[in-house]
Amino acid sequence: MMKIKKRIQLIDQHDKNFMYGGKFGGNFIPETLKKPIDDLTELFAKLRKDKKFLKQRDYYFENYVGVPTPFIKLENLTKHLGGAQIYAKVVSEANGGAHKIYNATVHCLIAKRAGKKYIVGDTGAGYAGKMLSMAAKKFGLKCKIFMGSKDIKRQRPNVEAIKNNGAQIVPVNSGSQTLVDAVSECMRYWVSNCDTTHMCVGSTVGPNIFIKICAWSTAQISRELMSQVQEEFGKIPHKLKLLNCVGGGSSAMGFWNEFMDTSAEFVGVEAGGPKNSKLHAAPLTNGSKIGILHGAAQYVVQDKEGQISSTESISAGLDYPGISPLHCFLKDTKRAKYVSVTDEEALNAYKLVSKLENISPSLEPSHAFAQAIKIAPRLNSSNIIIVNSCGDSLKDKDIIKSRLGTYIR
Numbered sequence: 001m002m003k004i005k006k007r008i009q010l011i012d013q014h015d016k017n018f019m020y021g022g023k024f025g026g027n028f029i030p031e032t033l034k035k036p037i038d039d040l041t042e043l044f045a046k047l048r049k050d051k052k053f054l055k056q057r058d059y060y061f062e063n064y065v066g067v068p069t070p071f072i073k074l075e076n077l078t079k080h081l082g083g084a085q086i087y088a089k090v091v092s093e094a095n096g097g098a099h100k101i102y103n104a105t106v107h108c109l110i111a112k113r114a115g116k117k118y119i120v121g122d123t124g125a126g127y128a129g130k131m132l133s134m135a136a137k138k139f140g141l142k143c144k145i146f147m148g149s150k151d152i153k154r155q156r157p158n159v160e161a162i163k164n165n166g167a168q169i170v171p172v173n174s175g176s177q178t179l180v181d182a183v184s185e186c187m188r189y190w191v192s193n194c195d196t197t198h199m200c201v202g203s204t205v206g207p208n209i210f211i212k213i214c215a216w217s218t219a220q221i222s223r224e225l226m227s228q229v230q231e232e233f234g235k236i237p238h239k240l241k242l243l244n245c246v247g248g249g250s251s252a253m254g255f256w257n258e259f260m261d262t263s264a265e266f267v268g269v270e271a272g273g274p275k276n277s278k279l280h281a282a283p284l285t286n287g288s289k290i291g292i293l294h295g296a297a298q299y300v301v302q303d304k305e306g307q308i309s310s311t312e313s314i315s316a317g318l319d320y321p322g323i324s325p326l327h328c329f330l331k332d333t334k335r336a337k338y339v340s341v342t343d344e345e346a347l348n349a350y351k352l353v354s355k356l357e358n359i360s361p362s363l364e365p366s367h368a369f370a371q372a373i374k375i376a377p378r379l380n381s382s383n384i385i386i387v388n389s390c391g392d393s394l395k396d397k398d399i400i401k402s403r404l405g406t407y408i409r
Contacts, residue, residue: 002021002022002023002329002332002333003333004260004329004330004333004335006261007261009216009257010215010253010257010260010326010329010330011211011212011215011216011326013329014208018207018208019297020325020326020328020329021328021329021332021333023290023297023328023329023332024290024296024297024298024325024326024328024329024332025208025211025296025297025298025325025326025329026208026295026296026297026325027207027208027295027296028207028292028295028296028297029207029295030191032191033187033190033191033194033207033295036190036194037207037209040110040114040209041208041209043110043113043114044110044209044212044213047110047113048216053109053113056109057105057106057109060105060109061102061105061220064095064105064138065094065095065101065102065105065220066093066094066095067094067220067224068224068227068228069089069090069091069092069093069094069221069224070089070090070093071087071088071089071090071224071225071228071229071232071386072087072088072090072359073085073086073087074086074087074088074353074356074357074359076356076357077352077353077356077357077373078376080352080356081373081376081377082376082377083376083377083378083379083380083381083383084241084375084376084379084380084381084383084384084385085381085383085384085385086372086376086385086386086387087232087384087385087386087387088357088359088386088387088388088389089221089224089225089228089255089386089387089388089389090359090389091221091251091388091389091390091391092359092361092362092365092389092390092391092392095134096127096130096131096134097127097130097391097392097394097395098127098130098131098362098390098391098392099127099218099221099250099251099254099388099390099391100127100128100130100131100132100202100250101131101134101135102217102218102220102221102254103128103131103200103202103213103214103217103218103250104121104128104131104132104134104135104136104200105131105135105217106213106216106217107119107121107132107135107198107200107213107217108132108135108136108138108139108141108200109139110198110213111139111141111198111200112139112141114198116141116196116197116198117141117142117196117197118141118142118143118144118193118196118197118198119132119136119141119142119143119144119197119198119199119200120143120144120145120146120186120189120190120193120197120198120199120200121143121144121145121146121186121199121200121201121202122145122146122147122179122182122183122185122186122201122202123145123146123147123151123158123162123179123182123202124147124148124151124178124179124182124202124247124316124317124319124320125151125155125158125315125316125317125362125364125391125395126147126151126155126157126158126159126161126162126316126395127158127202127317127391127395128200128202128203129145129147129158129162129167129169129202130158130161130162130165132145132167132200132202133145133161133162133165133166133167134161134165136165136166136167137165137166137167141198143165143166143167143168144167144168144170144189145162145167145168145169145170146170146172146182146183146185146186146189147159147162147169147170147171147172147182148171148172148176148177148178148179148181148182149171149172149173149177150176150177150178151177151178151179151182151316151319152169152171154316154398154399155316155395155396156398157394157395157397157398158395170185170189172184172185176310176311178311178316178319178320179247179248179316179317179319179320180293180294180308180311180320180321180322183201183202183205183206183294184294186199186201187199187206187294187295201213201214201294202214202248202250203247203248203249203250203320203324204248204249204250204253204324204326204327205248205249205293205294205296205298205320205322205323205324205325206294206295206296207294207295207296208296211296211324211325211326214250214253215250215253215254215257215326217254218250218251218253218254218255218257219253219254219257219258220254221251221254221255221257221388222254222255222256222257222258222259223257223258225255225258225259225386226258226259229386233384236259236262236263236264237384238263238382239379239382239383239384240259240262240263240264240265240384240386241264241265241267241375241383241384241385241386242255242256242259242264242265242266242267242386242388243267243269243368243369243371243372243385243386243387243388244256244266244267244268244269244365244368244387244388244390245268245269245270245271245315245317245318245364245365245366245367245368245388245390246268246269246270246284246318246323246327246338247270247271247281247315247317247318247319247320247323247364248320248322248323248324249268249323249324249326249327250324251364251365251388251390252266252268252327252388253324253326253327255388255390256336260335265337266330266335266336266337267336267337267338267339267368267371268284268327268330268336268337268338268339269338269339269340269341269367269368269370269371270282270283270284270285270318270323270338270339270340270341270367271311271313271314271315271318271319271340271341271343271346271367272285272340272341272342272343272345273311273312273313273342273343274312274314274342274343274344275342275343275344277312279310279311279312280301280311280312280313280340281301281311281312281313281318281319281320281321282301282340283298283299283300283301283321283322283323284299284323284327284328284331284338285338285339285340286301286340288300288301288302289302289306290328291306291308291322293308293321293322294322296322296325297325298322298323298324298325298328299322299323299328299331300321300322300323301321301322302321308321309321313343314343314346314347314363314399314403315343315346315362315363315364315366315367315396316363317362317363317364317391318363318364318367339371341367341370341371341374345367345370345374346363346366346367346369346370347363347366347400347403347404348370348373349361349366349367349369349370349372349373350363350366350369350393350396350400350408351404351408352369352373353366353369354393354408354409355408359389360392360393360394360408360409361389361391361392361393362390362391362392362393362394362395362396363393363396363399363400364390364391365387365388365389365390365391366393368387368388369387369389372385372387393407393409394409
């Protein structure tokens with residue numbers, strides 16, 4: 001029976017083939033990638049134990065990323081809904097407006113330690129690209145961002161930010177022209193340029209080392225939250241639910257990591273797509289089968305022939321056919337529960353939260369807020385719901401305005 005081990009970091013609970021639970025993850029990569037992946041794996045294993053590197057990471061987290069981010073009670077939303085008490089970890093207050101800055105900062109520090117002058121990355125919602133371009137500029141690295149043409153059109157504010165940071169955007173016109181294709185093209189580029197270039201995968205997907213680096217970097221969120229929760233309640237509440245949107249899965253891994261050995265309930269919220277459509281980006285809640293995507297085994301949205309199916313979500317950051325092997329592992333061990341909400345529910349959640357509270361979540365965390373809005377009235381006040389508000393709505397201004405006729409901030 002598949003089990004999660006206590007007192008061992010989740011990212012380290014793989015076998016010698018880098019598989020979690022014997023089913024998920026691994027390094028399904030071409031021979032040309034084997035050496036750079038092995039080299040990066042060896043380097044990261046050393047840096048995790050390097051006191052100088054850890055001190056450097058913590059310095060930039062505090063003085064560049066801007067930790068800790070706020071933890072607040074959503075008094076008006078709680079009163080409006082009745083039932084459970086609702087809180088938010090406002091990670092969107094981090095430098096750049098989203099959780100992606102943690103991973104980007106660490107990758108740039110690793111690139112510098114490895115002696116690389118160039119860094120490349122993928123992006124969907126534009127946050128991973130924006131943050132990597134910011135960090136690259138900060139640390140003096142030349143940066144190239146691969147982004148699907150569809151996403152370039154719908155995430156204009158972040159595209160402009162990437163360009164303003166001096167990074168080059170490479171439009172990806174193949175396939176669905178979204179995140180899945182951006183990751184593929186970024187990896188192809190790195191194969192040919194790995195001697196001079198470091199690659200940053202923007203989420204907990206891809207070959208094992210990229211899953212590890214991303215989850216390890218974003219774990220800062222839950223380290224902060226653990227202290228903030230204990231300060232607020234004096235202990236970890238008995239009826240605690242941690243709600244997080246899930247696309248690739250990086251923000252959720254960062255949000256849940258330190259609570260893995262507690263009784264806290266983890267709820268991951270996938271993108272259910274348009275209300276009256278069969279298209280979605282929710283492999284965990286729609287019975288998807290295991291497949292190989294971007295070098296790792298995971299649940300993948302696919303057709304009867306095993307080919308990747310088209311996905312659809314109003315949220316570019318959740319519009320991905322796969323899911324981190326770590327989330328597959330959490331689902332099959334029943335440590336986390338996964339649900340999905342529609343585009344319309346996410347939009348309505350954005351509208352309500354932005355109207356009642358002094359935060360304006362992007363369409364990604366609006367999916368998690370939609371689930372909170374669903375369940376809070378059914379629970380009594382002894383239940384504590386915390387939502388990771390991991391992105392700011394500014395990047396979605398055009399989409400929101402076109403769908404709702406107005407933009408609230």
